[in-house]
Amino acid sequence: MINIKYNAEKRELWQKFQQLEAHMEVFAFSSSSSSLERNYSHSRYLAAARDIKPGEVIFKEAPLIIGPRLESAPVCLSCFHVIATPHTCSNCHLAELCSPACETNPNHAGKECELLANAIISLEDFQYLTSNYDWVLPFRIMINIKYNAEKRELWQKFQQLEAHMEERRNTWIWESHKNSVIQGLQNVGLISKDEEEEELAQKVCGILDVNSFEIRSPDQELLRGIYLEASMMSHDCIGNTHLAVDKDYVMTVRASLPIAKGEKILFNYTGPLQGTECRRDILRKGKYFECKCVRCDDPTELGTYMSAIRCPKCRKGYIINDKDQWACQDCKKKFSTKMIQTVLDVGQGYVEDANKFEQHALELLLNRMSTTFHTNHFLMLDLKQRLLSIYRDMILLGSNMSSRILQRDIELCHEVLPVIETVEPGLSRLRGITLYTLHLPVVLLANKEIQCGNMDHNQFLSKLEEAEALLKEALALLFYEPAKTPEGMLAIEAKEALKCLRETIMDVKDQVVTSHMRSIQ
């Protein structure tokens, strides 16, 4: 300690010493379903301690800490509801809350409130602290975990999370945290201008950036939270887990696919419907590694062609990226990354502008973009998802939709389902939502057809049974969603819809039997 740690000249050696393995926590997370392992590069990961079936709970975990994201809308620092009418805490005169009742909420009351109350700050610092949220989570980690003797063990576990300090040092993110978070912590008197304290604060920021999970507040605003065990899951662009966070922010990690004993427990750190370049970029810039999973290694993205562009030369083939070279699969013409990026940027621009488009304009755009992009291209999937959500809302609001639009709704569902099944196989929230969405036009169209006399009772019955099978499958997938989340509420709706549909099916079956009896009398 005296020669290395407290010797400013040996800062680098102290850092190297600290990075040596101490085996502090090797068995700390071991449970009956998962164990903590290390790979050849000493990076830690979770592995199955036994064979795990889809739907089985691997572990449940409460967050170590939660707080607003770096660029959050104004949320109450106590209850995380979006602030409608701001209320400044009457004790610290700094924290923005949503009501006086939130002053006593333990998320803010106590040490945090006291420290902020005693901070001597300038008007400029005050303005910064009240209009930014980036300092809140590092601040909470420091006061609640680091400076809390009862949480020494948790602080040690937190400190052992990957921070990628060397990759981040002196980069834009390092400078940005220095000018915002670190200054914020200094302003409220939590850390001094000492180099070692700044280094520690940078480490806290790095750990938060690399390991936080995005979670949703009661009104769906995104927050970030640290889950010590869950953060040990490695990434794969095809995960084998299903994560759900309930209203108390407790996370349940279930197997989404069968996981054999010894296999890694994996979670997709990015979105399932993002293209390879985009996923790799997020992982490179935010998690500091190159993904080498089977999906990233396959230029066709497991046959989905989610990043493929139509070849402007032969107009038959698709341009895909094989080992950093974009080329048409058919005519073999090569294209520069710059040109592909330009095409993507233009497409991205159209999709962003389409944010407020209504259904007709979105359909036109989708049609226009289909001359450039593969039907499963991630930009096309984005538009298709938006259309599906518009059609779902129209049906649920009781709009009178034509048979043509209902057919189109069914067609879109059938276009996106195979992609979802490939990139998020097994227990998939997205598939559950899409199956629920699909059953609606199937029922409505069948009702229209029988009313117009285009369908007999047997055909009607078989369509209703098709919708019943879709709903049953949707329910089996949405069953794991915590109540009070949008997906949990959809699961309740799906359960009700299934009950009604089964009653209708019974009635129709009675009618079929009655008409059959009549016909033979």
Ligand SMILES: C[S@@+](CC[C@H](N)C(=O)[O-])C[C@H]1O[C@@H](n2cnc3c(N)ncnc32)[C@H](O)[C@@H]1O
């Ligand atoms: C949330 S942490 C996971 C736990 C971490 N391995 C540890 O030892 O603390 C994320 C970090 O793990 C590593 N990692 C996760 N998945 C990876 C993968 N598929 N390939 C390479 N590194 C990975 C990266 O360093 C990444 O920044």
